[in-house]
Amino acid sequence: MANISRRQFLKSAGVAALAVAALTGCKKIPDTDIPDVPEVTSVDLRVLFVDEKGNPVGNSVTGVYETTVLKDAKKYDPKLIPADKLPKGYELISEDEVDIISESTPKIAKVPVKLEESKPASQSKVFVTLKFFNGGVADRHVEVIANKVFDLKSNPNERVCYADIKDSLLAQCKDIEPDETWESYLKIVDGGYEATVWMGVALKG
Structure with a gap:
């Protein structure tokens, strides 16, 4: 030259x-x-969601979150990720900051996620007396789980119905045909609630 x-x-x-x-x-x-x-102060960052073993979670759309960070940043805070940007059904494994991989363009940060822990349904323990229409069969007292929480202090007239206890009742009493129209008021007892009205049932067969 x-x-x-x-x-x-x-x-x-x-x-x-x-x-x-x-x-x-x-x-x-x-x-x-x-x-x-103007001096460039921020750069693009691509957040990649991974599982506990480092394997990608989601696809090219759901498994990626695009954002920006200060150009000299070495760490990224996962708490900055909006909840609706996480892969559906997943949550952060940890809120600790993760390393930023600066060798790539854009820069990359791998954020570990896990499947959301299923939250147990609100439940109450209910004691029910079963009276059989079949002659000569003794009453049966059962302890069942209702898929709701009762609050008799606020509502003394609150009632439990068959649908509330159906799954628990049939799981332990497979030999009965219950009255599906049953419902009852409750009273507080040790360990839960007692239905004040018995349930009429029949033995199968």
Whole structure:
């Protein structure tokens, strides 16, 4: 390459700067034709969701969250991820900051997630007396689980119905045909609630 003078170099730099300024609309440094380009303070970051073993979770859409971080950041805080941006049905394994992999473009951060823990349904223990329509069969007292929480202090007239205890009742009493229209008031007893009305049932067969 032929040698160029300092004057020619500055002239060339000025032309290039003007071109940049025209494209970007940047202001010029006072008394020069050089654009005043703001310093870049943030860069793109691609958050990749992974499982406990580091395997990808989700696909190219659900398994990725695009954001920005300070260009010199070394760590990323997973708590900054909006809940609706996590893969559906997953939650953070930890809220600890994770390393940012700066060798790639954009930068990458791998955030471990796990399946959300299923929350148990609100339940109450209910004691029910079963009276058989079949002659000669003794009453049966059963302890069942109702899929709801009762609050007799606020509502003394609250009632339990067959649908509330159906699953628990049939799981332990497979030989009965219950009255599906049954419902009863309750009273508080040790360990739970007692139905004040017995349930009529028949033995199968």
